[in-house]
Amino acid sequence: MLDPEVTKHHERLLIVDFGSQVTQLIARRLREDGIYCEIHPFNRVDAAFLVKFAPKAVILSGGPSSVYWDDAPLPDPAIFSAGVPVLGICYGQQAMMHVLGGHVEGGTSREFGRAFIEKVVEDPFLDGLFAGAGGEQVWMSHGDHVSEMASGFGVIAKSPGAPYAVIADPERRFYGTQFHPEVYHTTNGARILRNFTHGVAGFTGDWTMAAYKAEAIARIQAQVGTGRVICGLSGGVDSSVAAVLIHEAIGDQLTCVYVDHGLMRQGESEQVVGLFRDHYNIPLVHVDASDLFLGALDGVSDPEQKRKTIGRLFIEVFDEEAGKLGGADFLAQGTLYPDVIESVSVSGGPSMTIKSHHNVGGLPERMKMQLVEPLRELFKDEVRALGRELGLPESFIGRHPFPGPGLAIRIPGAVTREKADTLRKADAIYLDEIRKAGLYDEIWQAFSVLLPVNTVGVMGDVRTYEAVLALRAVTSVDGMTADYYPFTHDFLGRVATRIINEVKGVSRVVYDVTSKPPGTIEWE
Structure with a gap:
């Protein structure tokens, strides 16, 4: 309960x-x-x-x-x-x-x-x-x-x-x-x-985000007291809202740790640091661990192994940074209500694993800290509503979901820094065109996938043999089911032209029209 x-x-x-x-x-x-x-x-x-x-x-x-x-x-x-x-x-x-x-x-x-x-x-x-x-x-x-x-x-x-x-x-x-x-x-x-x-039944409908915010702040203050809290920031909506809510409750007793594994979207790290350190004045430790993560992923092509490698390294880096801070009494996590529901099977047995999820779930046992999970009563759309109550900018609240392993699972096969840079540039162009077309808020999630496939092309009368980039965009309510977004051919043609002209190493662009089910939203 x-x-x-x-x-x-x-x-x-x-x-x-x-x-x-x-x-x-x-x-x-x-x-x-x-x-x-x-x-x-x-x-x-x-x-x-x-x-x-x-x-x-x-x-x-x-x-x-x-x-x-x-x-x-x-x-x-x-x-x-x-x-x-x-x-x-x-x-x-x-x-x-x-x-x-x-x-x-x-x-x-x-x-x-x-x-x-x-x-x-x-x-x-x-x-x-x-x-x-x-x-x-x-x-x-x-x-x-x-x-x-x-x-x-x-x-x-x-x-x-x-x-x-x-x-x-x-x-x-x-x-x-x-x-x-x-x-x-x-x-x-x-x-x-x-x-x-x-x-x-005679309900009046008294559940509001304004009431939840006040109650959650009071609960955090009662739970934490004068203790110190450490929060792992991913740059996503959940951890961002949790961090701002906790900071409003206890101020500088909170320290956030943002681990950049070198697989974030273009400009992501600068946005996270700017929002939390500069705008909210929240104590923030920014760790550039890209060399560590990309080095460990060298030659790893299995998607589950990639996820597990990133999860393990995240725990190790987070653990090390917490030690540098002199320890903390509480660990903050952006756990949501669907996570709570899915952790309890109706039959009492384990659920089938479709893919591992990157989280800091291994930290509490290792670090001997109590959990602060202020969002565990909320669904995703309620977290966004709470973010608005807290005054977070819409650019953060309305962001498309982004996986913890980042671009690693959008590069099928082995991950390299060069591939990550290529995908980052192409993805930024794709999202830029979506925003210019006024479609960003209509789409649940949009991203690019750099395929481990080269195809023959012709550029300037010269034969090329370069990578294929897949575009993915879906509509959904909660991510449980999804359908592809029906872009016009003009839009897809414009995006493909920009990517091929502006991103070295890509010579062909395709669009994924698979629904969920039978596919998943992410490719890995």
Whole structure:
């Protein structure tokens, strides 16, 4: 559970997770509507947990299981005797019916994708819906379905493939949807969730960044006291916001360490040093460790080995600099709420590793410091909102995500200083053209990849044999899924011409049109 001191003054909603890939979207939708909520695995929510958490309402997420499996994840019956409203979504609806005495069947009424529901009876849960003809568009993803409702429930909306698309027990304030209101393709999904939280459960929406800022500062002051804090700056949004927030709370008790591994974007180090040392007057140690990192990466081509090498060296350099400062009592990290959620598996087992993530997670055990993680209750968009509350310039707040290993994972194969310089120049041109076109804020992330491939070209009637550069730009909400940005051919042609003319060593430019899934956003 997250720190209750931060949230005890807010109305709180509990999301019980049954393993859905979109459970985080429920929380994001609610947070956007001013409701504080937390996600917890079903097997950690029992009567004692409910008393401690004291939710004003509960949402049961979807999931990949079937209630008739021998090891099916099921909600604790205490949820239904807590006296608070409950909403079951997809598998959550089925699990609620199963526990309360209804019946679920599998395989005879499958629905996947877009569907349209029609209203059966009036109910506050459906307020503001069905304004037009043809029903309400929702997004279905189920193989099982409710075939018999538990006592007290009635149907309030249905679809051709789901006769129990929305069910309700108004007296106990229990609701269930067979579809997913949290996903984008449910047209009025946000309104449906708001009908439950505000209409049924009586939330007022008191979760704001201004309130969070004041509470977080008070918590940092109480935790740190007169101690010293050291923070590793990456130049990204998370660590930057965390550092400014902590500095506002404790002033010069904070020292930031910025390790330049020689794989940053063009002008990045100068921007970080200028913002924190000059503008905010935050004590900052700037370490140029590019020779160390690039030397260790010489000849290393495996992407996982590159990540692990950079992570290990970062820890060693950070550890050394902390020692020079005479030690510190606390280590600050920009841990976000998705990191907290993903560290706890619904099944209790380890998650599959797609790729390692560069972080300073190995530092606390080695350095014997307590953690200060002021952003661990927040999603990425909330961190940006907090940054605005703190007065950070938009140029920092709105920056595209940048990986900890930097350009190393945008150079497939072995990394050299020459390749890094080439990629840095090309990437700067690409981002410059995106900004000139007014497209930067429309794009979640844009970057270049220097491929380990040479192709034949002709420049000034002379045969060339130089590198290929790939351009990548995606749209996304949270990075979990993404689609390529549909640049015009004129734009791509203009970028390619500039790069080939201005960056020595590149003779061909291509554009990546792969979505996520099946690809990842980064190439390594």
